[in-house]
Amino acid sequence: MNAATQASSQPSLMSRLAASGAHQRLLAFAxxxxxxVVFSVASPNFMQMSNMIAIxxxxxxxxxxAVAATIVIITGGIDLSVGTMMTFTAVIAGVILTYGGMPLPLGVLGAIATGALCGFCSGSFIxxxxxxxxxxxxxxMLILKGLSLVISGTKPIYFNGTPGFDQISRGSLIGNILPFLPIPNGVLILFIVAGAASYVLGRTVLGRYTFALGSNEEAVRLSGVNTGSWKVAIYTVSGAICGIAGILIASRLNSAQPALGQGYELEAIAAVVIGGTSLSGGRGTIIGTLIGALIMAVLTNGLRVLSVxxxxxxxxxxxxxxxxxxxxxxxxxEV
Amino acid sequence: MNQIVEMIGIDKRFPGIHALKNVSFDLRAGEVHALMGENGAGKSTLMKVLSGIYHPDGGEVKIFGKSVKLDGPRSAQALGIGIIHQELMLMNHLTAAQNIFIGREPRLKLGRIDEKQLNKQAAEIFASMNLSLDPKTVVGTLTIAKQQMVEIAKALSFHSRILIMDEPTAALNDTEIAELFTIIRQLKADGVGIIYISHKMDELKRIADRVTVMRDGEYVDTVPAAETPVSRIIAMMVGREVNEKPLDVPDTSANEVALEVTGLKRGREIRDVSFSVRKGEILGFAGLMGAGRTEVARAIFGADPIEAGEIRVFGKVRNIRSPKDAVEAGIGYLSEDRKQYGLATGMTVRANVAMATLKKFTSKFGVLNEPAMETVAKDYISQLGIRTPSDVQTVRLLSGGNQQKVVIAKWLLRNCDVLIFDEPTRGIDVGAKSEIYKLLEDLTALGHAVILISSELPEVMRLSHRIAVMCEGRLTGILPGGASTTQEEIMKLATQRESAMHVSGAHS
Structure with missing residues (x-):
C-alpha cells in the first residue's frame, strides 16, 4: 500500500496542481x-515606494x-450586483453616520449587515x-443602483461629521509602527478579508459546500445536503464582504457617491477570471483573485506612469x- | 426475396469486451425485421456498425448486394440507411420542415433560405407517408409520436431504403403506437426495409415479419415472428447458462421491516407501487429499461416529488420531501449515473467520502476537522479496497469500480439502514463487479437493508433474496430469490404490459 502510494504520488501531484488551477495562478503570478519588471525598466518613477503604495x-x-465575487463564482454562479451593492452599503453608512449621527462602529456594522441582507435576497431569488x-x-444590481440614488437624493453624502471615518481606509496602522512602510489600512483590510475568505473556503464546511456546489450541485443534493440554504448562506457572506468594500470606498472618498458603482462588478469579475477561477464553478482561489486584482491595478498605474x-x-x-x-x-x- | 442488407461474420472488440462475435444479419426489402436481446446483447453495437458509427474489426457488410465500406454516418446516409434513435434528435424551436432539411436548406440568392421550397418538399414527404401534418408546425408543440414521424420523414428525405428504429415505442401510448404502426406498414408497402429494435413482445406479433435474437454479442437465431411463441423467443434471449452456484437465500422473515412503501404514485412512471424490505435482506428490482425502477428509487429518496404514497422506515411514517429528509430517515441512494449524480468528480476522495456527513466533522464554528476526515477516508480506502494513490486523489482519475466504492463509502459513513443501489455495476469491469457483489453481501450481514436495481438479470438473480419485477411503472410481481425462480419467469413479468396482457397470453 505504501509502495503504491509512493510510486504514483508523482502523477497525482501533477494532476492535483492542474486540477486546482495552480497552473493558471503561476501564469498570472509570472x-x-x-x-x-517591464514598467520599472520603462520608467524610474514606477518602482518608488509611493507609487507601490498607490497601486x-x-x-x-x-x-x-473580487473576493466577494470569487466565492459566488466558485459555486458556479455569478454576481453582477457587487458594484452597486458596495455603493448601496456606503450610502446606508452615510445615512446612519451623517444623517443619523450615530457612532462610527454602528455605521460600519450597518453597512456590512446591509450587504449581508442584499446577498441574502440575491441568494434567495436564486x-x-x-x-x-x-x-x-x-x-x-439595478434595484440597488436605484435605491442608492433614491435614498441619497442623488447627492453625495459626506462623512465630515464623523471624525476618523476617512482613517479606516487612508490611515496607516502599519505606518505608525513602521514609519518606513506606510501601508494604508485599506490594503491591510483587503489582506485580512482575503485571508479570512481563504480560510473559510479551505477549512470550513461553508467553503467545502461552495466548491461542491460548483463541482456537482445535484450530487451534493443527493447526498442529503440542503443545497438551497447553503447557497443562500454563500451569497449572504459574499454580500457582507461587499459591505466591507462599501466602507472602504466611502472612507477613501470620505463620502458616499450614489452614482458610483456600476462597472466595478466587471472589474471584480475580470480580476477573478485572470486569477484562474473557473466561471463554470468548482475551481478557484482567493490568492489567484488577489494576483488578478493586482495585475489590473499595476497595468492601470504603469500605463499611466508611461503617459499612455x-x-x-x-x-x-x-x-x-x-x-x-x-x-x-x-x-x-491539455488535462 | 431480395436482400437489401447482408451483414456477414461481423466482429467488433472494445478494450476488455468482445462486443460482437461473428454476427450475421440480413434484411429484405419490404419487411420489418425485429432485433431482440437483453441489454448489452450487442443490438445497438451491431446497428452502429450498420449506420457507420463503429468500424467492424472483421466481417463484411453488403448493401443492395454490393460490398461496402461504411466509414462514417454520412456514407451510411448516402447508401440509403437511416436511423431513428431512441432519443429523438430534433430542434424543438424549429418547424417540422426546418428540422427535416437542417444543414441542406434550399437557397435563394445571397444565402437566403427558400422557405417556400422547404415547406413544399417537406409536405411532399409527408404526403408520401400518408401523414397529415403541417410542415410549418413547430416541433416542440407536437406529441412525441408526431415528432417521431418527423424523424422518419427526415430519414426518408435522404431517400433511405433501410430504416433502423431503436425502441421507437418507448415513449408512446397505445393510440400513438397504432399511428406509428400505420406509417410503418405504409413504408413496408413501398418496399422500405425496417430493422426494429424493441423489448416489447406483443409488438413483435403486431408488426414484425422475422425476429433475430442476439445474446452476449452472438447471433442466436432468426425465426418467423408470427409462428414462434413468445416463450420461445424469451428462452432464446436469456438462454445463457448461469454458471454461478445458486444463491443461498437466508431466512430474513423474522427480521424487522426496515422500509415499507405503500401506494407510491406519480403519473405514468410510478403506478401504485407497494413493497417492503427487511433488515439484512437484498430486494432486487428487475425490469426492462423505462420500467420505472429508477423513478421509484428517486421518489423514495425524495429526489423527485410523488403524488401519493406512504413511506415507513422501521415502522415510522416518514414525510420525505427532499434527499435531506431521506438521509435523515436513514435512506441512502447510489444513483445509476455516478458521475452526474453521485460524485463531485473534481474533488478529492476524502471530500467525497465525507460529503453526506460533513456535520460530523465540523466544529461549533463551522471549521472542518481535516485530520478526522483523513482517518475515516483512509479507513474506507483499505476496508473497501479502493485503489487510489492517496485520499486526496481527484475522484475523476479513478476507475469506474473505484469511483463506485467511493460512493459506497460515502453512504456507509452516513450509516444508512436502507441502501438503494441503482445499477451499481454499470460500466464496471468484471473483476470489480464481483468485489461490489461481495460488498453488497457484506452489507446485509451487517444488518443493512439493500434494494438492488439492475438491468442485468444474472446480477439480480445472483444477489437478490427476493425479486420485484416492474413493467411500465407497475410492480407486476415479487418472486422468491435463489434457484426457484427462472429468468423466463422474470422476463414474463417484465414484459407484462397492461394493455397487451391478453395478447402475449394468447401466444404463450
Whole structure:
C-alpha cells in the first residue's frame, strides 16, 4: 500500500496542481512579475515606494469586491450586483453616520449587515425562486443602483461629521509602527478579508459546500445536503464582504457617491477570471483573485506612469482578460 | 426475396469486451425485421456498425448486394440507411420542415433560405407517408409520436431504403403506437426495409415479419415472428447458462421491516407501487429499461416529488420531501449515473467520502476537522479496497469500480439502514463487479437493508433474496430469490404490459 502510494504520488501531484488551477495562478503570478519588471525598466518613477503604495491602495476596493465575487463564482454562479451593492452599503453608512449621527462602529456594522441582507435576497431569488444567477443579480444590481440614488437624493453624502471615518481606509496602522512602510489600512483590510475568505473556503464546511456546489450541485443534493440554504448562506457572506468594500470606498472618498458603482462588478469579475477561477464553478482561489486584482491595478498605474492615454488602458485590460481565459481553455484541453 | 442488407461474420472488440462475435444479419426489402436481446446483447453495437458509427474489426457488410465500406454516418446516409434513435434528435424551436432539411436548406440568392421550397418538399414527404401534418408546425408543440414521424420523414428525405428504429415505442401510448404502426406498414408497402429494435413482445406479433435474437454479442437465431411463441423467443434471449452456484437465500422473515412503501404514485412512471424490505435482506428490482425502477428509487429518496404514497422506515411514517429528509430517515441512494449524480468528480476522495456527513466533522464554528476526515477516508480506502494513490486523489482519475466504492463509502459513513443501489455495476469491469457483489453481501450481514436495481438479470438473480419485477411503472410481481425462480419467469413479468396482457397470453 505504501509502495503504491509512493510510486504514483508523482502523477497525482501533477494532476492535483492542474486540477486546482495552480497552473493558471503561476501564469498570472509570472505575468504580474513581468509587468512589474517591464514598467520599472520603462520608467524610474514606477518602482518608488509611493507609487507601490498607490497601486496597493487602488487594489484594495476592487480586491475586496473580487473576493466577494470569487466565492459566488466558485459555486458556479455569478454576481453582477457587487458594484452597486458596495455603493448601496456606503450610502446606508452615510445615512446612519451623517444623517443619523450615530457612532462610527454602528455605521460600519450597518453597512456590512446591509450587504449581508442584499446577498441574502440575491441568494434567495436564486436558490428558492430558481432564478438564474445572472438575471437575479442583474435585477439586484439595478434595484440597488436605484435605491442608492433614491435614498441619497442623488447627492453625495459626506462623512465630515464623523471624525476618523476617512482613517479606516487612508490611515496607516502599519505606518505608525513602521514609519518606513506606510501601508494604508485599506490594503491591510483587503489582506485580512482575503485571508479570512481563504480560510473559510479551505477549512470550513461553508467553503467545502461552495466548491461542491460548483463541482456537482445535484450530487451534493443527493447526498442529503440542503443545497438551497447553503447557497443562500454563500451569497449572504459574499454580500457582507461587499459591505466591507462599501466602507472602504466611502472612507477613501470620505463620502458616499450614489452614482458610483456600476462597472466595478466587471472589474471584480475580470480580476477573478485572470486569477484562474473557473466561471463554470468548482475551481478557484482567493490568492489567484488577489494576483488578478493586482495585475489590473499595476497595468492601470504603469500605463499611466508611461503617459499612455486612459482610453488605451481599457483596451489593454480587455485584451488581458481574453488572453487569461484563453490560457485557461488551452490548459483545460491539455488535462 | 431480395436482400437489401447482408451483414456477414461481423466482429467488433472494445478494450476488455468482445462486443460482437461473428454476427450475421440480413434484411429484405419490404419487411420489418425485429432485433431482440437483453441489454448489452450487442443490438445497438451491431446497428452502429450498420449506420457507420463503429468500424467492424472483421466481417463484411453488403448493401443492395454490393460490398461496402461504411466509414462514417454520412456514407451510411448516402447508401440509403437511416436511423431513428431512441432519443429523438430534433430542434424543438424549429418547424417540422426546418428540422427535416437542417444543414441542406434550399437557397435563394445571397444565402437566403427558400422557405417556400422547404415547406413544399417537406409536405411532399409527408404526403408520401400518408401523414397529415403541417410542415410549418413547430416541433416542440407536437406529441412525441408526431415528432417521431418527423424523424422518419427526415430519414426518408435522404431517400433511405433501410430504416433502423431503436425502441421507437418507448415513449408512446397505445393510440400513438397504432399511428406509428400505420406509417410503418405504409413504408413496408413501398418496399422500405425496417430493422426494429424493441423489448416489447406483443409488438413483435403486431408488426414484425422475422425476429433475430442476439445474446452476449452472438447471433442466436432468426425465426418467423408470427409462428414462434413468445416463450420461445424469451428462452432464446436469456438462454445463457448461469454458471454461478445458486444463491443461498437466508431466512430474513423474522427480521424487522426496515422500509415499507405503500401506494407510491406519480403519473405514468410510478403506478401504485407497494413493497417492503427487511433488515439484512437484498430486494432486487428487475425490469426492462423505462420500467420505472429508477423513478421509484428517486421518489423514495425524495429526489423527485410523488403524488401519493406512504413511506415507513422501521415502522415510522416518514414525510420525505427532499434527499435531506431521506438521509435523515436513514435512506441512502447510489444513483445509476455516478458521475452526474453521485460524485463531485473534481474533488478529492476524502471530500467525497465525507460529503453526506460533513456535520460530523465540523466544529461549533463551522471549521472542518481535516485530520478526522483523513482517518475515516483512509479507513474506507483499505476496508473497501479502493485503489487510489492517496485520499486526496481527484475522484475523476479513478476507475469506474473505484469511483463506485467511493460512493459506497460515502453512504456507509452516513450509516444508512436502507441502501438503494441503482445499477451499481454499470460500466464496471468484471473483476470489480464481483468485489461490489461481495460488498453488497457484506452489507446485509451487517444488518443493512439493500434494494438492488439492475438491468442485468444474472446480477439480480445472483444477489437478490427476493425479486420485484416492474413493467411500465407497475410492480407486476415479487418472486422468491435463489434457484426457484427462472429468468423466463422474470422476463414474463417484465414484459407484462397492461394493455397487451391478453395478447402475449394468447401466444404463450
Amino acid at each position: 505575468s504580474l512579475i513581468v509587468l512589474l 496597493l491602495q487602488a487594489t484594495s476596493v476592487n480586491g475586496v469586491l 436558490a428558492r425562486m430558481k432564478i438564474p444567477p445572472f438575471i437575479a443579480t442583474l435585477g439586484m 492615454a486612459q482610453e488605451w488602458q481599457t483596451v489593454v485590460t480587455g485584451a488581458i482578460i481574453i488572453m487569461a481565459v484563453y490560457a485557461d481553455m488551452v490548459r483545460k484541453k
